[in-house]
Amino acid sequence: MLEKLPERVGHALINQRAGMEHVLYSLLNRERSSARLSVSSPAFPFNGRLPARYTADGLGISPPLAWDAVPSGAGSIAILVEDADSPTPHPLVHAIIVDIDPEIRTLEEGALASHKHAGSGLETGQNSYLQRAWLPPDPPPGHGEHRYVFQVFALMPGPDFSNIPGRREFIEVVLNRALAVGCLLGTYERAPGVGAASEERAIAADTPQRDSESQ
Numbered sequence: 001m002l003e004k005l006p007e008r009v010g011h012a013l014i015n016q017r018a019g020m021e022h023v024l025y026s027l028l029n030r031e032r033s034s035a036r037l038s039v040s041s042p043a044f045p046f047n048g049r050l051p052a053r054y055t056a057d058g059l060g061i062s063p064p065l066a067w068d069a070v071p072s073g074a075g076s077i078a079i080l081v082e083d084a085d086s087p088t089p090h091p092l093v094h095a096i097i098v099d100i101d102p103e104i105r106t107l108e109e110g111a112l113a114s115h116k117h118a119g120s121g122l123e124t125g126q127n128s129y130l131q132r133a134w135l136p137p138d139p140p141p142g143h144g145e146h147r148y149v150f151q152v153f154a155l156m157p158g159p160d161f162s163n164i165p166g167r168r169e170f171i172e173v174v175l176n177r178a179l180a181v182g183c184l185l186g187t188y189e190r191a192p193g194v195g196a197a198s199e200e201r202a203i204a205a206d207t208p209q210r211d212s213e214s215q
Contacts, residue, residue: 017084017086018082018083018084019084022084022090023084024082024170025149028174028175028178029181034178034179034181035154036069036180037068037069037154037180038067039066039152039183041063041064041065042064047186048186049187050063050186055136055188056136056138057138057190059117060115060134061109061110062095064108064109065079065106065152065184066105066107067182069182070105070154070180074154074155074156074179076099076100076154077102077104077152078096078098078099078100078152078155078170078173079152080096080151080170081094081134082094083139083148083149084146084148085144088128090167092135093166093167094135094148096124096127096166097124098123098124098161098170100123108120112124112133112134113132113134115136119133119134125161125166125169126165126166138190139188139190143190145187145189146187147185147187148187149184150183150185150186151182151183154178154181155174158176158177
């Protein structure tokens with residue numbers, strides 16, 4: 001995983017970033033005009049820092065999401081999570097979810113399968129590590145802040161996705177079938193000199209935070 005890269009490599013790649021203009025939300029806006037969905041999360045605000053529990057420095061489970069203003073003609077909801085700042089030619093895919101019932105308006109915490117977590121059986125595509133799972137953010141040490149773009153699409157009825165859709169297929173379908181789109185931006189940066197935390201430390205660190213949030 002990227003947290004194992006030496007910090008000097010992260011510094012060397014500081015200007016190597018996929019770019020926000022290459023995430024699907026931006027591509028769709030250039031290609032066509034679509035209605036807007038409102039996307040939010042109870043775990044972090046727009047352009048706010050992702051809590052460590054959702055990253056490779058914590059438990060690595062998927063965060064909760066919510067959306068509304070779905071058009072009445074929508075046949076399904078699809079979600080794509082991309083890292084706009086990955087040191088790769090295209091944004092790194094952290095999750096693909098397809099065929100969500102258009103009446104559903106939320107994605108619960110941990111809904112996606114991840115390391116040591118089974119998830120809730122959603123129809124998932126393939127992330128950039130060729131897994132049908134949530135890929136927890138783990139930006140290279142020294143590479144600076146990364147922007148994680150949680151994109152929600154309301155799609156008109158149409159042909160089914162393949163059994164394990166990847167980014168290319170997902171983009172083709174969305175460009176053809178999108179009725180409405182929305183996104184939520186979350187950020188995460190690994191502090192200099194800090195690698196991935198152990199699960200025990202992450203649980204200990206998260207527990208007081210969760211207790212205070214519930215008060």
